[in-house]
Amino acid sequence: LAKTTQPISMDSYEGQEVNITCSHNNIATNDYITWYQQFPSQGPRFIIQGYKTKVTNEVASLFIPADRKSSTLSLPRVSLSDTAVYYCLVGDIRQGGKLIFGQGTELSVKP
């Protein structure tokens, strides 16, 4: 399974765009990139998933360059309620259920 590296923590202010970058140099051909969000005392929540280029949903955008060795989660105009830990995961989601979490990025949004 590909190892991921992301910043331990980030600070932002309300209304700003936040970009969290994840490094996954050993990503395999069949691997997908998935991001989860976790609030204190809750289970993680799926945010977005992609394979290459750009994926957008109502919550976030995911940018994946051509070499797929990194990915960037973009949260537009964050609010205080976006304060959470964000996890980047890489794996072949079509085979097996082995989903390994890294350390995550603790995002703190300030007023």
Place this chain on the structure above:
Amino acid sequence: NAGVTQTPKFQVLKTGQSMTLQCAQDMNHEYMSWYRQDPGMGLRLIHYSVGAGITDQGEVPNGYNVSRSTTEDFPLRLLSAAPSQTSVYFCASSYRWQGEYGYTFGSGTRLTVV
């Protein structure tokens, strides 16, 4: 649609006791997993299952057993509780092809071993 249901929500055990953490999902998901999360840490995979009758070990399987006799249920058994197993336990489930939905997590079981 209840999603992933974990019981109990809180539990205190004495060292050496055994217990079963229950996890049930009503979404007909094939994949189910158990994670533990220690304070201030990320999630670590204990065991997972890709379908009824099929289970495999994750990153930290020692001290835990699982079985998957039905698609809906995936109980986690602590054989002889130790203080090191004090943690929050999350169960998760997913379709075989996660697509745009990923894993759905339960609300967790907070376990304290004294």
